[in-house]
Each structure stands twice: as structure tokens, then as C-alpha cells.
Amino acid sequence: MNAQTGFKSGAKLGGRERLVVIGNGMAGCRAVEEILALQPDRYAVTIFGAEPRVNYNRIMLSPVLAGEKTFDEIVINSEDWYSANAIKLISGDPVVHIDRKAQQVVSRGGVIESYDKLLIATGSDPFVIPVPGKDLPGVVTFRDFDDVETMLKAAETTQKAVVIGGGLLGLEAAHGLALRGMEVTVLHLMPTLMERQLDEAAGFLLKSELEGRGMTIMTGADTGEIIEKDGRVAGVKLKDGNVIDADLVVMAVGIRPNGTLAKASDLKVERGIVVDDHMVTSDPNVLAVGECVQHRGACYGLVAPLWDMCRSLAAGLTEQPKGYEGSVTSTKLKVSGVDLFSAGDFSGGEDCEDIVMRDAARGIYKRVVVKGDKVVGTVLYGDTQDGNWYFDLLRNEDDISDIREALIFGQAFASGGALADPKSAVAALSDEAEICGCNGVSKGKVVGCINAGAHSLDAVRSQCKASASCGSCTDLVENLLALTLGDDVELGAKTMCKCTSFGHDDVRRLIVEKGMKTIPEVMQELHWSTPDGCSSCRPALNYYLLCALPGEYVDDQKSRFVNERLHANIQKDGTYSVVPRMWGGITNPRELRAIADVVEKYEARMVKVTGGQRLDIFGIKKEDLPAVWADLNAAGMVSGHAYGKALRTVKTCVGSEWCRFGTQDSTGLGVKLEQMSWGSWMPHKFKMAVSGCPRNCAEATIKDFGVICVDSGYELHIGGNGGITVRVTDLLTRVETEEEALEMSAAFVQLYREDAWYLERTAPWVERKGLEWVKSQLLGDPETVPKLAERFRYSQQFSQDDPWAKRAAGERRDLHSHVGSIAAGPPADGAIKEVEPAE
Amino acid sequence: MSSPDWVSVCPSTAIEAGMAGTVSVDGAEEIAVFHTIGGDFYALVNRCPHKGGPLSQGIVHGDSVSCPLHNWKISLNSGEALGDDEGCTPTIPLKVESEQIWLDRAAITTRERV
Numbered sequence: 001m002n003a004q005t006g007f008k009s010g011a012k013l014g015g016r017e018r019l020v021v022i023g024n025g026m027a028g029c030r031a032v033e034e035i036l037a038l039q040p041d042r043y044a045v046t047i048f049g050a051e052p053r054v055n056y057n058r059i060m061l062s063p064v065l066a067g068e069k070t071f072d073e074i075v076i077n078s079e080d081w082y083s084a085n086a087i088k089l090i091s092g093d094p095v096v097h098i099d100r101k102a103q104q105v106v107s108r109g110g111v112i113e114s115y116d117k118l119l120i121a122t123g124s125d126p127f128v129i130p131v132p133g134k135d136l137p138g139v140v141t142f143r144d145f146d147d148v149e150t151m152l153k154a155a156e157t158t159q160k161a162v163v164i165g166g167g168l169l170g171l172e173a174a175h176g177l178a179l180r181g182m183e184v185t186v187l188h189l190m191p192t193l194m195e196r197q198l199d200e201a202a203g204f205l206l207k208s209e210l211e212g213r214g215m216t217i218m219t220g221a222d223t224g225e226i227i228e229k230d231g232r233v234a235g236v237k238l239k240d241g242n243v244i245d246a247d248l249v250v251m252a253v254g255i256r257p258n259g260t261l262a263k264a265s266d267l268k269v270e271r272g273i274v275v276d277d278h279m280v281t282s283d284p285n286v287l288a289v290g291e292c293v294q295h296r297g298a299c300y301g302l303v304a305p306l307w308d309m310c311r312s313l314a315a316g317l318t319e320q321p322k323g324y325e326g327s328v329t330s331t332k333l334k335v336s337g338v339d340l341f342s343a344g345d346f347s348g349g350e351d352c353e354d355i356v357m358r359d360a361a362r363g364i365y366k367r368v369v370v371k372g373d374k375v376v377g378t379v380l381y382g383d384t385q386d387g388n389w390y391f392d393l394l395r396n397e398d399d400i401s402d403i404r405e406a407l408i409f410g411q412a413f414a415s416g417g418a419l420a421d422p423k424s425a426v427a428a429l430s431d432e433a434e435i436c437g438c439n440g441v442s443k444g445k446v447v448g449c450i451n452a453g454a455h456s457l458d459a460v461r462s463q464c465k466a467s468a469s470c471g472s473c474t475d476l477v478e479n480l481l482a483l484t485l486g487d488d489v490e491l492g493a494k495t496m497c498k499c500t501s502f503g504h505d506d507v508r509r510l511i512v513e514k515g516m517k518t519i520p521e522v523m524q525e526l527h528w529s530t531p532d533g534c535s536s537c538r539p540a541l542n543y544y545l546l547c548a549l550p551g552e553y554v555d556d557q558k559s560r561f562v563n564e565r566l567h568a569n570i571q572k573d574g575t576y577s578v579v580p581r582m583w584g585g586i587t588n589p590r591e592l593r594a595i596a597d598v599v600e601k602y603e604a605r606m607v608k609v610t611g612g613q614r615l616d617i618f619g620i621k622k623e624d625l626p627a628v629w630a631d632l633n634a635a636g637m638v639s640g641h642a643y644g645k646a647l648r649t650v651k652t653c654v655g656s657e658w659c660r661f662g663t664q665d666s667t668g669l670g671v672k673l674e675q676m677s678w679g680s681w682m683p684h685k686f687k688m689a690v691s692g693c694p695r696n697c698a699e700a701t702i703k704d705f706g707v708i709c710v711d712s713g714y715e716l717h718i719g720g721n722g723g724i725t726v727r728v729t730d731l732l733t734r735v736e737t738e739e740e741a742l743e744m745s746a747a748f749v750q751l752y753r754e755d756a757w758y759l760e761r762t763a764p765w766v767e768r769k770g771l772e773w774v775k776s777q778l779l780g781d782p783e784t785v786p787k788l789a790e791r792f793r794y795s796q797q798f799s800q801d802d803p804w805a806k807r808a809a810g811e812r813r814d815l816h817s818h819v820g821s822i823a824a825g826p827p828a829d830g831a832i833k834e835v836e837p838a839e
Numbered sequence: 840m841s842s843p844d845w846v847s848v849c850p851s852t853a854i855e856a857g858m859a860g861t862v863s864v865d866g867a868e869e870i871a872v873f874h875t876i877g878g879d880f881y882a883l884v885n886r887c888p889h890k891g892g893p894l895s896q897g898i899v900h901g902d903s904v905s906c907p908l909h910n911w912k913i914s915l916n917s918g919e920a921l922g923d924d925e926g927c928t929p930t931i932p933l934k935v936e937s938e939q940i941w942l943d944r945a946a947i948t949t950r951e952r953v
Contacts, residue, residue: 531877562896819862
């Protein structure tokens with residue numbers, strides 16, 4: 001179509017076609033550069049820019065904020081460039097209207113330009129979260145130089161900054177503001193920083209590093225409103241009620257393609273302006289490039305794809321057939337001293353295999369995701385030297401099957417011919433070469449130790465300590481074992497799971513020794529081979545940390561088995577059963593009435609008397625659980641923990657109060673035991689019983705801890721089990737008073753809690769450790785029992801908190817309800833409209 | 840195959856990473872929407888191919904979920920049982936856009952409730 005009507009800025013200037021560019025940013029100018037490079041004399045170019053300045057490198061705003069660069073240093077095209085190429089620059093005057101029929105654009109200031117080709121490069125807009133106070137003075141985004149100037153001014157005169165958004169941009173803003181002397185708090189909605197670019201492990205390292213630099217990082221922080229004082233911003237209030245003071249609030253939660261102008265001109269706009277492989281929009285005379293476009297369904301917010309687009313656009317405008325095929329992107333964080341690289345798809349997936357290397361001592365985490373024989377993604381933290389190499393392998397889709405074994409060690413190692421075989425690499429090491437950095441063990445020492453009879457990894461670890469600390473040299477030690485012994489290597493003790501080379505004992509010991517505090521930290525420090533563990537190790541680590549750090553560790557719900565997350569027992573049909581606590585198996589009319597009412601009100605299909613002397617209500621829907629608990633709470637009942645690796649029940653007989661054979665108050669002691677130990681998390685379920693005489697009606701000799709009352713006092717039994725393999729208890733000791741029985745019980749429970757492996761009942765634990773060991777621990781030194789009992793009581797003060805009451809009061813309502821619903825059929829008009837992005 | 844009939848079901852922030860949410864469907868089986876620790880979203884029919892356990896209640900690790908009933912590991916990507924187990928749970932096309940989770944209604948409502 002040719003220009004038809006209206007004012008034209010002259011005929012084609014010197015025979016040149018007229019190219020008008022809307023947007024004086026990186027994409028617009030780069031596209032012009034590419035076109036000029038191909039056909040310098042073809043187009044007469046006019047560029048409109050909204051900002052009143054020349055074209056600068058927007059991604060370098062972070063170093064400007066941080067004081068590492070000046071504005072002049074980030075200018076890409078100075079005024080000379082515009083004049084040298086006869087480009088008409090209209091800056092500070094954005095285009096407000098496109099008349100596609102007339103092939104003209106109109107600026108806010110009334111400038112009208114005609115075009116033969118129009119290029120839209122309007123970039124993207126920062127997303128401002130729609131909360132009260134978002135427009136207050138002192139609330140800024142981080143997009144252009146004006147924003148940087150506002151921040152710099154704030155840093156000069158005020159103290160406290162809050163950055164909303166822990167993505168690339170937010171962290172760079174936070175870093176810059178911190179360097180400018182502000183106290184910075186970063187609020188991030190998701191649990192992991194930069195979750196689009198980083199996995200949990202790398203996100204954890206980054207968070208630790210930034211916190212070490214004095215920033216406060218709050219994850220899972222959902223902004224509710226921005227608080228005002230004296231007409232300015234004064235703080236941020238989170239939806240959980242927390243308030244963080246702030247003199248400056250930077251919103252850096254993301255960007256969205258700016259397609260406003262294109263949409264108003266009836267061009268096809270979805271998420272971004274829709275373009276083909278030559279960046280042509282739905283109008284053949286209108287092109288678009290950069291962050292404002294949507295190409296093959298994808299929108300990009302990084303700089304590398306933009307260069308690719310501009311090349312393809314120029315090729316198209318000069319009739320060369322090189323189309324754009326989309327980009328694979330990589331990310332580097334521009335925070336000095338933090339080495340971080342990510343590229344491609346590292347979320348794993350069908351047929352993907354993760355190769356993970358961690359070096360805790362040097363703070364390194366490397367992960368390469370391989371699919372078939374190709375690299376599809378990588379995350380590197382601490383050592384990003386090989387980032388570009390992996391990125392090349394990824395982009396070129398190189399076959400890596402030959403170097404797979406050595407891939408994770410990097411380019412130098414993997415391309416090193418013979419060194420590519422890890423075994424030959426180890427063989428080539430000298431005897432003096434250090435194998436284990438933590439314990440200073442040389443190759444000669446390890447081989448000597450193996451030759452002296454250490455034929456398993458465990459034996460080497462215990463005899464010369466190689467790989468016994470952080471485990472990062474486990475591969476080397478295993479290769480040395482194989483080299484020295486061939487097939488005679490003995491398989492060691494079972495590891496916790498396939499994610500680690502450590503057994504439970506080592507993990508428990510190292511958590512305490514190294515003072516580790518979170519699951520990602522354990523996985524990093526102990527070189528987990530998977531990014532976030534598995535359903536075996538996550539619950540185990542959660543328990544070990546909970547046990548090691550009472551009152552301090554925050555329970556990780558996503559590492560809990562469903563029963564412990566919903567505080568009820570899942571049944572085969574997906575409903576739940578609910579067991580309220582009945583202390584020592586005693587109940588009363590009020591409790592029974594409440595239970596009966598619950599059964600009727602929630603249409604429970606069965607009530608069953610359990611082996612542990614409780615009533616189990618079956619067939620409750622997960623949505624009804626909080627209401628059921630509220631009703632049971634109202635009658636004074638709390639959670640019975642029938643669902644947990646926890647103290648289950650204390651079963652009793654009626655004892656001396658009623659029974660003609662009873663020797664002691666067995667029910668009274670049972671209630672006291674249960675009140676002391678309810679709510680405690682254990683390696684596995686834990687059951688107790690108290691029988692009032694040796695007739696043992698409470699079956700105390702098949703319990704984890706059983707008491708048999710006798711005339712002279714109390715026999716204390718341990719390690720019984722009535723399950724698959726019935727095991728009768730061992731007699732631990734006899735005591736004379738109820739107080740002693742309670743004290744010993746607390747000590748035994750704590751010994752089990754601190755020593756057993758997760759999912760190991762007391763019966764196999766006692767068999768594994770030996771009764772003599774347990775006795776020596778509890779009866780050897782008179783100081784031990786009070787100390788263990790004290791640790792148990794300390795930990796109990798944090799766990800005797802009815803989980804049902806919290807849920808009934810509304811905590812974690814999300815776990816009990818659907819996140820959404822879908823109606824039967826489509827709406828009447830048959831079309832489901834996509835919602836518009838919030839402005 | 841016809842093009843997806845996208846319907847938004849909840850904001851992407853409604854499901855914590857490492858957890859799953861359920862979407863009730865009028866006249867068809869419930870859908871489980873998973874948010875992995877790695878940050879990805881997947882949707883599957885909320886039923887284990889083994890004994891019908893609610894996968895949404897399982898522990899999510901990597902891009903798989905362990906069924907709460909018998910610990911079968913199911914790939915969130917393909918719905919296939921992993922390891923030596925055999926079986927497959929239907930997957931539902933999902934996209935995240937404008938901070939919303941969108942599911943393909945056609946893939947859901949054409950399924951009969953079992």
C-alpha cells in the first residue's frame with residue numbers, strides 16, 4: 001500500500017524511503033544500526049524518543065546506580081551518530097497516534113511524520129503492583145535514568161530503602177542502594193530469589209551472600225500496602241501484618257511489553273505486539289522489535305534476543321531472507337563479587353538428567369541439565385568460568401556423550417583427552433596430591449589406608465577421614481578404591497537416599513557439627529546430587545533439623561508427608577480420619593458427645609475404637625477438617641497425632657484405682673506420660689503403655705516404651721513392637737518412684753530422637769545399637785539422664801501447641817480448599833476472554 | 840488437535856513453590872496444579888494411576904511427585920509412573936500468563952469422572 005492522503009513531509013527524500021522509529025531505546029537504535037550497516041543509503045530515518053536524552057544502554061543503569069559507571073559511560077549513540085547518519089531525533093516527545101491509512105505518526109507535541117515503513121520499539125513498562133500507596137512520592141520503579149536519579153537523591157538524604165522484587169532487576173537495585181549507603185530490605189513474593197533464573201540451591205547461596213553484605217532479604221513476602229506519612233512513603237505493610245519502615249520504595253517486580261500504541265492502532269497485540277520472523281506486525285508496513293514484541297508466543301526481557309531480532313529485522317527490510325527463530329537466553333547478575341550464571345531450561349523434565357557439583361568450601365554450586373546427549377540448561381554459582389562454554393554447547397545442540405562424565409568439571413577438564421575419564425584423572429595424580437581438603441588427606445595416604453584394609457568408603461572415611469566432612473571428594477575416594485582394589489571394593493553402609501553419599505548418622509552428626517540451619521544449606525554443604533532432594537530425604541532432613549534446633553528451625557511444610565501437613569490420616573479414597581487425643585485412653589461424656597456430633601454433622605462413615613484406646617473418625621473431607629477440629633477443640637480435645645512420626649498414644653489399664661490386682665496408679669502415670677510427651681516429633685511413630693500389674697493388660701511389652709507397675713515400683717521396658725515383626729521389649733531398668741519413671745522415659749525418648757535414623761522404630765534401633773549401648777547411655781553416667789530429659793523438656797515447650805487449634809483459627813486455609821474451580825461448560829457466547837493485565 | 844480453550848483458574852501466587860493446589864471441575868475429575876521448587880507449573884488429573892491416590896497431596900521434588908498413598912513417583916511432565924512402576928496420569932495443558940494459571944478447558948471437561 002502506498003501513502004495516500006494528507007500531509008507528507010516532502011516526497012521521498014533524495015529517493016530514500018522514509019523509516020520512522022518509535023522508541024529511542026536499545027532496540028530501536030540497534031535496529032537502525034543494523035539497517036545502516038546493510039544498506040546505508042536506503043532509508044531516511046526519524047526516531048521519536050520519550051526520554052529527553054540520547055540513546056543509552058539501559059542494562060547498565062545498575063552500575064550507574066551502584067556508582068561504578070557514569071551516565072556518559074553508558075551512552076551508546078551520542079548526538080554525533082544521529083547527525084553523521086542524517087537521523088532526525090525527536091526526543092522528549094513521544095508518539096501518541098499512528099494513522100496507518102495515511103501512514104503517519106503524530107507526537108504529543110504535534111509533530112507529524114509520514115512513513116513508508118514504521119518501526120515500533122516501545123519496549124516495556126515496569127509493572128507496578130496495584131496496592132494502596134503505589135503513587136506516593138518516594139515510590140519508584142527501576143526502568144530509566146530518571147528513576148536512577150530519584151533513587152540517588154533518596155540515598156543522599158534518607159536511610160531506609162525497601163526493594164519489592166527479588167529478581168534480577170530488584171537485586172541489582174538493592175545492591176546499588178546498599179553501596180550508596182542505604183539500609184536495604186528486599187521483599188520477594190516467592191520462596192527463592194530470582195526463581196526464574198535460579199533453582200532453590202543457587203537461590204539459597206545468593207541469599208546468604210547478600211545477607212552477609214548486610215541486606216535484609218524476606219522471601220514469601222506479599223506486599224499489602226505502602227504506608228504514608230506526611231504525604232510521603234513511610235513503609236511497606238505486608239499481608240501478614242509485618243511493617244517495614246522505608247524512606248524509599250523501589251518496585252522491581254517485573255516488566256510487561258508496552259503494546260498500548262500498537263493496540264490503539266488496531267495492530268494485532270496479545271501479550272506483546274505479534275510479529276513474524278522478520279519482525280513484521282499484522283500490517284506489512286509496520287514492524288516492531290525488542291521487549292514490546294511477541295514472537296512465536298515468546299516475549300523477551302533480556303538484551304541478547306534483542307540483538308538477534310534487530311539483525312533479522314534489518315535482513316527483512318533489505319530483502320534478505322534471514323528470519324528470527326527465537327532466542328535461548330542466559331542471565332548474569334550484575335552485582336559485583338557475585339558470580340552467577342544461568343541459561344536455558346534448568347527446570348528438569350521428561351528424560352532430563354541433572355549433573356550437580358557442589359563445593360561447600362568454595363561456595364560453588366554447578367548444575368548442568370542434560371537431555372539425551374545434549375545440554376539443555378545450566379545454573380552456575382560461585383564459579384561461572386564455564387558459563388559461556390555450557391551456553392555454546394546448549395545453543396549449538398552439541399552432542400556431549402563423549403564428555404558427559406567430565407562435563408561438570410568444565411571445559412578444561414572435559415576437553416583434556418585422557419583426563420576426560422575421571423579414573424585416569426585420579427590415577428594421574430601424584431601421591432602428594434591432596435584428595436580431601438577438609439581433613440588434609442593426600443592421595444598417598446588414602447591409597448595407604450586402602451592397602452591397609454579399608455575396603456569401603458565408610459572404612460576410608462573412618463580410618464583416614466578422607467571425604468568424611470563435606471563429602472565433595474567422595475568421587476575421588478571412590479575412584480581410588482576402584483583403582484586400588486578393582487572389584488574387591490566393599491559397598492558401604494546404606495546412604496540416606498540416592499541424593500547423597502552420606503548415611504543418616506553422618507548427616508545428623510554434620511548438621512550439628514557445622515551448625516546447619518536449613519534444608520537447602522544441608523544439601524549444599526553436603527553436596528546433594530539432586531537440586532531439591534526427594535521424598536525420602538526431604539522429610540528426614542526436616543526432622544533432623546527440627547530435632548537439632550528446637551524453637552529455632554522453621555518447619556518446612558513442603559517436606560512433610562501429607563498426614564503431617566494436614567494433621568489427619570489420609571485414607572485410600574482420599575478422605576481423612578481424625579483421632580482426637582484422649583489422655584491415657586480416658587474420656588468423658590462431653591468428649592463423647594462432641595465426637596458423636598462431629599460424626600453426624602460431617603457425615604463420617606465410621607467410628608472405630610483403635611488399638612491405642614482412642615476413637616478414630618473416618619471419612620472426613622479435607623475441606624471439612626478445620627471445622628471438625630474447631631468442634632472438637634470446643635469440647636476441650638486436641639490433636640491426637642495419630643498421623644505423625646510423633647508420640648502417638650499412651651495406653652493404660654485401670655490400675656490400682658479400680659482393679660483388684662493393680663499395684664500402682666497406672667492410668668495416672670499414663671496421663672502424666674502423655675501430657676509430658678505429646679506433640680513431640682520423633683524419627684518414627686512412638687507408642688507407650690502403662691500396665692498396673694504384671695498381667696500387663698495394656699500390652700506394655702510390645703510398645704516403644706512400656707511401664708509395668710509392680711509392688712516395689714516400676715519396670716521400664718524399651719524397644720517393643722507389635723507390627724510386621726513382633727518384638728518383645730527389653731527391660732531397661734527398675735525404678736521406685738513415678739518421678740523417676742517419668743524422668744527415664746523423657747531421657748529415653750530424647751536419646752531415640754537424637755540418635756535414630758528417620759523412619760527407624762525403636763525396635764530396629766535398639767537391635768542395631770544393641771541393648772548394652774542403650775543401657776550404657778542411660779545408666780552409665782548419672783548425669784546423662786537429667787541432661788537428656790532436660791533437652792526433651794526444652795524442645796517440648798515449642799511443640800506442645802495444638803496444630804488443630806491453629807488450623808481451626810484459619811492458618812493455612814490454602815491447604816484445605818481448592819485454588820480454583822471450572823464450571824461445566826463454556827459461557828454462552830462460547831468464547832472465554834483472556835483477562836487484561838492489570839495496569 | 841484443536842487449539843486450547845484457555846481458562847484461568849487462580850493467580851500463580853496461590854500455590855506455594857513445592858506444593859500443589861486442586862481445581863474442582865463441575866462434572867469431571869479434580870485437577871492438581873503443581874508448583875515445583877524450581878518454579879515450574881504443571882497440571883495433572885488428581886489421581887495416581889496406581890490406586891487413585893490424590894497426587895496433589897504428595898511431596899513434590901524436582902519435577903516429580905510422590906503419591907501419598909503408596910509412594911509411587913509420578914513425572915509431572917508426562918504423568919508417567921517412574922522407576923519400575925507402570926501407569927500414567929493424564930496431563931492437562933497449562934500456561935502462566937498475566938500472573939494467572941490457565942488450563943485447557945477442553946482437555947479437562949471432555950474427561951469423564953471415574
